[in-house]
């Protein structure tokens with residue numbers, strides 16, 4: 378047995394060959410994927426008497442590494458259990474990064490979705506919001522999307538940013554984002570849901586300023602998470618490696634820095650931080666020391682102190698990240714030069730990019746015949762993983778699975794994950810995976826292209842080095858969002874609250890709530906028709922063979938799940954890699 382490093386951080390255990398059998402209640406599980414195995418709160422656990430996992434950490438691991446479990450022999454259990462309980466204690470006390478929830482009891486959220494037009498985009502946005510909200514729920518072990526009844530309650534509300542007419546747009550209220558009618562409608566629903574099922578927080582699927590967030594929290598009497606905050610929180614919950622955890626913490630710090638608010642601390646004193654029912658104050662206005670005006674400056678105001686603390690932590694994180702990245706970069710270079718089938722030659726790297734949940738990891742796994750972590754949830758992959766693949770011509774390449782993008786990707790995450798995303802910028806070729814079954818596939822495609830541009834991938838590189846892979850063509854003709862227990866028929870009225878189907882009775886209250894909306898429906902229909910042209914459902918058969926986008930990027934339709942089109946894709950990739958970076962039309966000519 379070998380112990381290295383600090384006990385609370387990482388414990389490396391040499392796990393012997395343990396008896397392998399069906400897990401029994403009370404057994405301690407240890408992963409045995411290799412002789413040296415990392416034991417952390419997420420990869421060791423007990424089985425309860427009813428057969429379920431004792432904690433979500435263990436469940437997390439069990440989902441992720443379906444192979445390689447062993448059951449410890451009885452005499453070793455007491456020893457191991459002490460170690461494991463130590464980790465459980467550490468893990469169970471951990472909290473969210475942005476919003477202080479107990480990781481053992483992720484928050485129950487009410488999703489507030491501002492309306493977007495046309496309806497198909499609203500459907501897609503709402504589905505995404507629900508998936509984001511249930512990402513934290515999944516930590517409990519429930520898979521909300523498998524069961525519509527477990528979807529969080531949601532409300533469709535008037536959007537100040539995308540009203541039905543140009544006149545209504547840009548009416549975002551600087552102090553509270555929404556209009557007073559909408560705020561009141563949400564408040565009513567918060568009270569109803571709270572009294573029935575309990576409610577911890579409200580998730581607004583939009584980007585809010587600190588002041589807007591604080592005022593909404595006051596109006597609704599609940600903590601409010603905006604899109605950026607929730608995405609960072611989900612990254613935090615899914616981060617596994619040291620680098621990912623450091624990067625997420627950095628993103629959370631960047632987010633918090635711009636949102637320092639005054640709040641009651643545990644001892645009742647008002648202090649600065651990020652929390653519910655806090656008060657935004659200016660740096661000078663209410664500082665505990667330093668006086669006012671030109672005589673200020675003696676000592677440090679409270680907000681300065683908090684900012685300094687954040688900056689110091691940020692510097693520490695950056696130093697730690699630098700070290701972790703240096704090691705990873707050395708490994709990467711070694712792998713490129715010698716590792717996978719090379720004779721000292723650098724293998725071409727193909728970065729697999731795309732919207733989150735498009736099927737990137739599934740594709741890399743299928744092409745390389747290896748097992749990467751695949752899950753039907755947003756941001757399943759946070760660390761780049763590389764696998765080698767031999768193309769039909771005999772040329773070997775490295776496929777690099779990457780973190781997924783999302784529309785309105787928080788800038789804090791882009792900055793923090795800079796090094797991870799650098800792999801994409803440096804890659805020789807890009808394989809852009811698109812979920813062709815998504816109702817807003819085209820919007821997702823554009824969001825990814827925009828994100829790629831923002832991290833430094835030039836348009837020229839996209840045209841010369843990219844292949845578009847339209848995945849999930851087995852689903853493209855179905856409409857998955859319709860079967861998710863989401864009801865949208867009633868969106869023509871005012872703000873509506875919809876609960877998951879099992880609870881809907883008596884809760885659909887479009888007639889009872891007041892509305893900010895003073896529009897006639899004429900404008901809606903016209904605009905929807907105009908836009909609908911651009912958002913036609915995809916016809917799967919269109920893409921089963923190679924075709925070209927208008928900008929010259931080759932696109933091909935596949936289904937990883939049904940193994941359709943994978944051979945064609947390899948042939949296309951082969952052509953592209955052998956020809957080198959040039960527009961596909963030139964390769965064909």
Ligand SMILES: Nc1nc2c(ncn2[C@@H]2O[C@H](COP(=O)(O)OP(=O)(O)OP(=O)(O)O)[C@@H](O)[C@H]2O)c(=O)[nH]1
Nearest residue numbers: 734735736737738739752753756757758781937938
């Ligand atoms: N129906 C269908 N499902 C697929 C296909 N390819 C992948 N999936 C499913 O899509 C879900 C997401 O797959 P992943 O490979 O984890 O997606 P990803 O793009 O790596 O997602 P992130 O890492 O979260 O960004 C999983 O449930 C897969 O089983 C396909 O061709 N057809």
Ligand SMILES: [Mg+2]
Nearest residue numbers: 737738757758
């Ligand atoms: Mg993935």
